[in-house]
Amino acid sequence: MLASASVVDAPRGCEVGAKPAPFALLDQRSLPRTLDEFAVDRALVLVFTTCECPLAGKTMPRIGELATTYRDRGVRFALVNADPYETVADAATFALAHGVLVPVLDDPKMAAARALGVTHSPQVVVLDGSLALRYRGRVDASTRVTGTAARAGREDLREAIDDVLANRTVRVAETPVEGCVLTLERPAPPATPVTWAQDVAPLMHRHCAECHHDGGQGPFALVAYEDVAKRAAMIAEVVRQKRMPPWFGTVGSEDFSNHRALEDREIRTLEAFAAQGAPAGDLECAPPEPTFAPREWRIGEPDLVLTQLGRAELPATGIVPYHYTVFPHLFTEDTWVEAVEIKGENSRVLHHCNLAFYELGQKFKMENFITGLVPGGDPMDLDPGTAVLIPAGSVLGAEIHYVTSGKPEVDEVSVALRFPKTVVRKRLHCHQIADFRFAIPPGAEAHAVNASRTLKADSRAVGVFVHMHLRGRDMTFVANTPDGERETLLVVPNYDFEWQQSYRYPREGKFFPAGTRVDVTAHFDNSAFNVFNPDPTATVKFGRQTTDEMMYGFFFYVEEAEDLGLAIDPKNGTQLD
Numbered sequence: 001m002l003a004s005a006s007v008v009d010a011p012r013g014c015e016v017g018a019k020p021a022p023f024a025l026l027d028q029r030s031l032p033r034t035l036d037e038f039a040v041d042r043a044l045v046l047v048f049t050t051c052e053c054p055l056a057g058k059t060m061p062r063i064g065e066l067a068t069t070y071r072d073r074g075v076r077f078a079l080v081n082a083d084p085y086e087t088v089a090d091a092a093t094f095a096l097a098h099g100v101l102v103p104v105l106d107d108p109k110m111a112a113a114r115a116l117g118v119t120h121s122p123q124v125v126v127l128d129g130s131l132a133l134r135y136r137g138r139v140d141a142s143t144r145v146t147g148t149a150a151r152a153g154r155e156d157l158r159e160a161i162d163d164v165l166a167n168r169t170v171r172v173a174e175t176p177v178e179g180c181v182l183t184l185e186r187p188a189p190p191a192t193p194v195t196w197a198q199d200v201a202p203l204m205h206r207h208c209a210e211c212h213h214d215g216g217q218g219p220f221a222l223v224a225y226e227d228v229a230k231r232a233a234m235i236a237e238v239v240r241q242k243r244m245p246p247w248f249g250t251v252g253s254e255d256f257s258n259h260r261a262l263e264d265r266e267i268r269t270l271e272a273f274a275a276q277g278a279p280a281g282d283l284e285c286a287p288p289e290p291t292f293a294p295r296e297w298r299i300g301e302p303d304l305v306l307t308q309l310g311r312a313e314l315p316a317t318g319i320v321p322y323h324y325t326v327f328p329h330l331f332t333e334d335t336w337v338e339a340v341e342i343k344g345e346n347s348r349v350l351h352h353c354n355l356a357f358y359e360l361g362q363k364f365k366m367e368n369f370i371t372g373l374v375p376g377g378d379p380m381d382l383d384p385g386t387a388v389l390i391p392a393g394s395v396l397g398a399e400i401h402y403v404t405s406g407k408p409e410v411d412e413v414s415v416a417l418r419f420p421k422t423v424v425r426k427r428l429h430c431h432q433i434a435d436f437r438f439a440i441p442p443g444a445e446a447h448a449v450n451a452s453r454t455l456k457a458d459s460r461a462v463g464v465f466v467h468m469h470l471r472g473r474d475m476t477f478v479a480n481t482p483d484g485e486r487e488t489l490l491v492v493p494n495y496d497f498e499w500q501q502s503y504r505y506p507r508e509g510k511f512f513p514a515g516t517r518v519d520v521t522a523h524f525d526n527s528a529f530n531v532f533n534p535d536p537t538a539t540v541k542f543g544r545q546t547t548d549e550m551m552y553g554f555f556f557y558v559e560e561a562e563d564l565g566l567a568i569d570p571k572n573g574t575q576l577d
Helices: 054-073 088-097 111-116 156-165 196-207 225-229 232-240 264-275
Strands: 002-005 043-049 075-081 104-106 123-128 133-137 177-181 304-307 312-314 323-326 335-337 339-344 350-359 369-373 386-390 394-402 409-411 413-418 429-434 447-454 459-467 472-480 486-492 502-504 510-512 517-524 552-559
Touching: 043 054, 043 111, 043 156, 054 075, 054 156, 054 177, 075 088, 088 104, 088 472, 123 156, 133 156, 196 225, 196 264, 225 232, 232 264, 312 394, 339 350, 339 369, 350 413, 369 386, 394 413, 429 517, 459 472, 459 486, 472 552, 517 552
Parallel strands: 043 075, 075 104
Antiparallel strands: 002 177, 043 123, 123 133, 304 413, 312 409, 323 394, 335 386, 339 413, 350 369, 350 394, 429 447, 429 552, 447 517, 459 502, 459 510, 459 552, 472 486, 472 517
16 A cells, blocks of 8 residues: 655654664575674665565665665665565565665564564665664655656755764654555464364375475475474464475466465465464364375386495595596497486485586586486476487496585485386487676675576477575576567576575476577675675685585576487387387
8 A cells, every 4th residue: 555654653663863672584595684693884774665565666776776886885785575475585586676686684573664663665774883773764755656756855865874974963864754554464364264174284285295204305294283283383484484385486486387385375374274273173074194105216216226336435524525426337329318316325415416428538527417416406307208318438427515514424326217118209408507707706795697598499498497506696597589578487586505496397398489598697695694605705706615606507498399209218218229
């Protein structure tokens, strides 16, 4: 709702000149953060917005300009999502779309808005180096509820910042605010009874049990009523914040067949379940619990399993150089594979592994990349009719990244292959849209790195994948067709190094004409505010270690006109005569 409000009528929060009551905000990775963690030098500007407020969007270019202007003068800017119905991922996507590359925070319980007396979107507050409130109000008077003014008049926010930097009293410490009235509290879930048997069990079985069952990837089971009831409050929180089920894409997400996010009505159901004390309902009417047969490989029964020669022996501490191994099998003929899974014996130390084919005597080449193992990732399991080619005369090799656990460890990596059981029509291709020459400056909050690749033939995308290291902040894929159309394929606004999921299109794929250029833009946070940053004082370049950085946008595709028509021996993956 748009409205105009006088600061006299607004809930006050703390007075100008005072420090607000303590509160915590959630950062882009849903970690609770306090104002002290900004390590403010001269001033901190918090911009409270909601994604759907039209005035907020119109104000964003000005915020971006001011953030850039004052960055080298000791002034930090941060965007705060002030809508309890939106998430930090929503706010981060909003900021990216408007080019405002500052830290993005979430105020899910509106504690910060209350403490600072914020009532509208967009509204700004300026805190000085001691984190005392010095200004509260509008950016300026140019953007109004009823239109854009020809003249901005006073530049309220700029003048407030200048006064703080000059160590003088802010001349106009509070200004009226126009915009969208904030909802300061998320209403309680509806009183309509919600029970496990009727409402919740179907959701948990459909969205959660695949990972959260005994022996699954999740840390605990969420299959039976007792599993869920004792964790109802936690479940309500993580689904409300959209941290679970894990899905980091925003724009373009609905196009992917493995889209996991819950619908808003499903989230409200789980919130109501927790608020009502997790009632069981009639358990005899509950749907049957899903069963998950123990299986060694997620791709099912493999046709060939290769294991590295000799176990890797790892020290207790320190950085382990990348380990390279060759699997003892020579592919004497062209071999087609429709599913590949990599598995380590010791998940405590195996962080990730890249698999490629190459000729004996050659070095490992990412150009021949097949698939990888990453935290949260899926094995490669292609649709019937599509397969990966391992050329004759090749072996498989792995580039393995180990981490230490605090005690000596050993590991042994195996690769499982499943050969096609139907005629192979398409060969899977992969563009690695990457940059290897970037240099991220010390302290940079959102350093941009760009790369592009062009499709030479009419193609259908199979899926995309994002890979960066600890400073990775976000990544965006955009397709530019020869006729001038531009489409955002995927935005990952809050990249998580510890859960690197794939984004897979439906079986028919997504068509792109020849000449389509796929642009990938990534931003990296090399600031001290990034709690995972190994060294914010370092200039960071491409490198293999986690303390270095990578920028890879993987784009998997098949060529539209290709129809190989290859009959394959299902026992060994080679072409039948």
